[in-house]
Amino acid sequence: MKTKNKYFGYTNKYIRVNLTTGNIKVLPTPVEWQENYLGGSGFGTKILYDEVSAEIDPLSEKNKLIIATGPLSGTLWPSSGRIAVISKSPLTNIYGDANSGGFFAPELKFAGYDFVVVEGKSNHPVYLYIEQNSIKLLNAEHIWGKTTFETEEIIRKTHNDDEIKVLCIGPAGENLVRYACIMVSYGRTASRSGMGAVMGSKMLKAIAVRGYGKVEVAHPQKFFDTAVKAQKLILDNEFTEGESKYGTPALVELMNEVGRFPTRNYQQGHCDYVDQIGSQRLQKEFVVSHLACYCCPIGCDKYYFVKKGEFAGVDTVSLEYETISALGSRCDNRNLESIIKMDRICNELGLDTISTGGVIAFLMELNEKKLISARQFDNLDLSWGNYDTMIKLIEKIAYRQGCGDMLAEGVYRLSKMLGPETEYYAMHVKGQEIPAQDGRAQQSMGLAHVTSSRGADHLKGFPTIDETGYPGEAIKRYGKDKLPEIVDGTQPKYKPMVVKDGEDFCAVLDSAVVCKFGTMFPPALYWEEITEGIKYATGMEIDVHKLKKIGERIYNLQRVYNIMCGISKKDDKLPERFIKEKSPSKRAKGHIVYLDKMLPEYYRIRNWDEKTGYPKREKLVELGLTDAVKKIYSK
Numbered sequence: 001m002k003t004k005n006k007y008f009g010y011t012n013k014y015i016r017v018n019l020t021t022g023n024i025k026v027l028p029t030p031v032e033w034q035e036n037y038l039g040g041s042g043f044g045t046k047i048l049y050d051e052v053s054a055e056i057d058p059l060s061e062k063n064k065l066i067i068a069t070g071p072l073s074g075t076l077w078p079s080s081g082r083i084a085v086i087s088k089s090p091l092t093n094i095y096g097d098a099n100s101g102g103f104f105a106p107e108l109k110f111a112g113y114d115f116v117v118v119e120g121k122s123n124h125p126v127y128l129y130i131e132q133n134s135i136k137l138l139n140a141e142h143i144w145g146k147t148t149f150e151t152e153e154i155i156r157k158t159h160n161d162d163e164i165k166v167l168c169i170g171p172a173g174e175n176l177v178r179y180a181c182i183m184v185s186y187g188r189t190a191s192r193s194g195m196g197a198v199m200g201s202k203m204l205k206a207i208a209v210r211g212y213g214k215v216e217v218a219h220p221q222k223f224f225d226t227a228v229k230a231q232k233l234i235l236d237n238e239f240t241e242g243e244s245k246y247g248t249p250a251l252v253e254l255m256n257e258v259g260r261f262p263t264r265n266y267q268q269g270h271c272d273y274v275d276q277i278g279s280q281r282l283q284k285e286f287v288v289s290h291l292a293c294y295c296c297p298i299g300c301d302k303y304y305f306v307k308k309g310e311f312a313g314v315d316t317v318s319l320e321y322e323t324i325s326a327l328g329s330r331c332d333n334r335n336l337e338s339i340i341k342m343d344r345i346c347n348e349l350g351l352d353t354i355s356t357g358g359v360i361a362f363l364m365e366l367n368e369k370k371l372i373s374a375r376q377f378d379n380l381d382l383s384w385g386n387y388d389t390m391i392k393l394i395e396k397i398a399y400r401q402g403c404g405d406m407l408a409e410g411v412y413r414l415s416k417m418l419g420p421e422t423e424y425y426a427m428h429v430k431g432q433e434i435p436a437q438d439g440r441a442q443q444s445m446g447l448a449h450v451t452s453s454r455g456a457d458h459l460k461g462f463p464t465i466d467e468t469g470y471p472g473e474a475i476k477r478y479g480k481d482k483l484p485e486i487v488d489g490t491q492p493k494y495k496p497m498v499v500k501d502g503e504d505f506c507a508v509l510d511s512a513v514v515c516k517f518g519t520m521f522p523p524a525l526y527w528e529e530i531t532e533g534i535k536y537a538t539g540m541e542i543d544v545h546k547l548k549k550i551g552e553r554i555y556n557l558q559r560v561y562n563i564m565c566g567i568s569k570k571d572d573k574l575p576e577r578f579i580k581e582k583s584p585s586k587r588a589k590g591h592i593v594y595l596d597k598m599l600p601e602y603y604r605i606r607n608w609d610e611k612t613g614y615p616k617r618e619k620l621v622e623l624g625l626t627d628a629v630k631k632i633y634s635k
Helices: 031-037 040-051 104-110 148-158 192-201 220-236 240-246 250-257 279-285 321-326 336-349 353-368 387-399 411-418 420-425 443-451 471-478 495-512 527-538 544-564 576-580 595-606 617-622 626-633
Strands: 013-018 024-028 065-068 083-088 095-100 115-119 126-131 134-139 165-168 182-184 188-190 204-210 287-291 301-305 315-317
Touching: 013 134, 024 134, 031 040, 031 544, 040 065, 040 083, 040 095, 040 115, 040 495, 040 544, 065 192, 083 104, 083 192, 095 182, 095 192, 095 544, 104 165, 104 204, 115 126, 148 165, 148 182, 148 204, 148 336, 182 192, 188 192, 192 204, 220 240, 220 527, 240 250, 240 279, 250 279, 250 321, 279 287, 315 336, 321 336, 321 353, 336 353, 336 387, 353 387, 353 411, 353 420, 411 420, 420 576, 443 495, 443 595, 471 495, 495 527, 495 544, 495 595, 527 544, 544 617, 544 626, 617 626
Parallel strands: 013 115, 126 204
Antiparallel strands: 013 024, 065 083, 065 115, 083 095, 095 188, 126 134, 165 182, 165 204, 182 188, 287 301, 301 315
16 A cells, blocks of 8 residues: 555655755655665665765765664554664774664654665764754764763763663774764664774764654554464464573573684684573672663563672663673683673673674684784783773774774784784684674584674674574474474584574664564564564565565675675685684584585575676666675776
8 A cells, every 4th residue: 555655654754864965855765766665774774875985984974874764663563663773884994784682773764764865974063852843963073082881971961861772882883992882762773893893983972862753553453363373473483482581691591502702813613611601690689670771571671780899880771692702702712791891891881792892802802812912912911711901902993992903903914913923813804803602512603603794793694593402493484395404503504594694684684664573583473473573564565485585685695785885705715723623512513604515505595606606697686686796897
C-alpha cells in the first residue's frame, strides 16, 4: 500500500546538515531507496557509494556521516530499537558502520525523520538538536572535552527534558582515535569502525533528539499479529532464558568450553580461570538490575556495581562478552572488577573495547616476545594481565598522550610503526581488530572475519548454529541433509553457504533496523518472519525472494565500494597465526582455519570472480547495480 507514492513505516523525510555552512535541509526519503535498500545501513551504503569518493581521507570534511533508522524502527516489532551509523572508516579506510541499541532510533522516528546525513566540518564544536519541527545547530564548546555521560546529562539539563535521547562522543572521538566509538542513550554503544572519530573530525559533539509523534503502519492488525507471533517465537526459543538472565556474558563459559574464547592475543582459545570472569560470577556478585532496549522481549542488558575491594563503587552497564574477552582473557587479565572498571572508562571516554583490548593484547605479546621495550611505551609494565597498566593505557589512548598517540592508530598502523617482525602478532583483518572468536574452533566465524565488509567482524555474517552445535535450527534453515557437518564448528563443509546467507540476512536486519538477538542468536526469527513484518509495516509488495535480493544488493554494493577503495582478493586473509598454528584448545585442538577450502567456494556461491574477488558483471546487473559495473571494471 502506498499513499501519495509513499510507504508506511517511514516518516518519509530526512535531514541533511552541512556543518561548514550551517545549512539544514529537510528532504523527502526517496521511494527508490526504500524499495531497494530498506533503510539503516542500506541507506548509508547507497549514500556512501553515491557521494563519498573512495579517494578521500575519512577524517576530512569531505567524508559524510549517516545516522539511519529503518521501517521497523519505532514500531512494536520486537527488538526494533537499534540505530545504524555509516561512514568511510578512519580505521580501515573502507566502508564502515556501527550499530547500537537503546532508544535513539525510535525517538528520531517519533520526531519525524528517517535518517540524518552530516556533511562538512564546523569551525567550532557544535551539537545538532532535533525536536519535532525544529532542527538547530547549537554551540558545544561548553561540553567539548566532557565525557559521554557528562555530555548527555548537560544536554538534558540545558533543554530541561530528561526524555531527550543523545548520541555523542567522548575525548577519544575528539582526539581522533581511529577506533573511537559513539555512545547512544545511556551506556549503549555504536562501537566499531571509528565512527566516533568521524564525528570528532567534524567538530560534532552530539546529536540530541526529542519526538512526540508516532509511526504508522500499513496494516495495523496484521502487523500486530505478526509482531506478537515473532515475540512468542523469541521467548519460546531455548536459548532466550540464558540470554535474558546473563546477557552476552553467558557466552564466556560456552565459548571457553569449545576453544573459541581468545586468550593471550589468540595464542589459545580457552583460559583456565573462566569461573573468575564468567557470567555466573557476574550474576552472583555484580548484577544489580536488568535493563532492556526499546521494545525488547529479551532484556540482555544489565546494570553492574562493584561493592567491595580495590574498585569498590565502580558501576557500568552493557558489559558484553566481547569486552570480557578483549579486556580480560585476551590480555590474560583475570581480575573481573578491573574489567568492569575499564568498561566504564571506555564508555566515558568513547572507545571501542574490542579494538582497545586488541591493541593492548598486541603490545603484551610483543613484550613477551621481546620485540619491544618498556622505554618505547612510557616505561610501563606490559606483562600479561597487568590491569593497572591497562587502565593507564586506555586513558593515554583516549587523549593521545605519550605512547597512547601510537596506540590510538590501531593494531595495523602500530605494527607498521614497530617493524615487520611484529606483523605476525597483529590480529586484524583489513585494519580492524578481530573480535572475540577464534576461527579454529568455529570455521564459519574464521571465514566471516575475512569476508566482512567492514574488516574483521562477527556481526556481518553472524553464523551461530555451529558454535553451539544446534541441529534444530540447522535443519530448519538449511535442511537435514547437511547434518552433521554443518553443526560441526571444526569442519569447513557448508560454512561458505552459511556465511553468505548470514551476510545477506544481517544486511536486511541492519537496514530494517532490528537486533540480531532474536534473529541470529537466539535463532528464532528468519527470512519468513522478517519479510512479513516489513510487508505489513510498509505495505510493500515484498516476498522472501525480493527481500533476499535486497540483502544481497546491499552487501554487494558494500563490496563494490571497498573495491573502489582498493580492496581485492589479496586482502581477504587472516593473520598467519590462524593458518599456521594449530589450536591447543578444547574441540579446536589440532585445527587451523581452513580458509583455502572455504574462500573459493564462498566466491563461487556469491558469483564473485575467484581471481580478483570482484562481483561478476552479471551478478551486479542482476541486482540492478549496473553503474557499479562501470566503477570497478573501467579501471
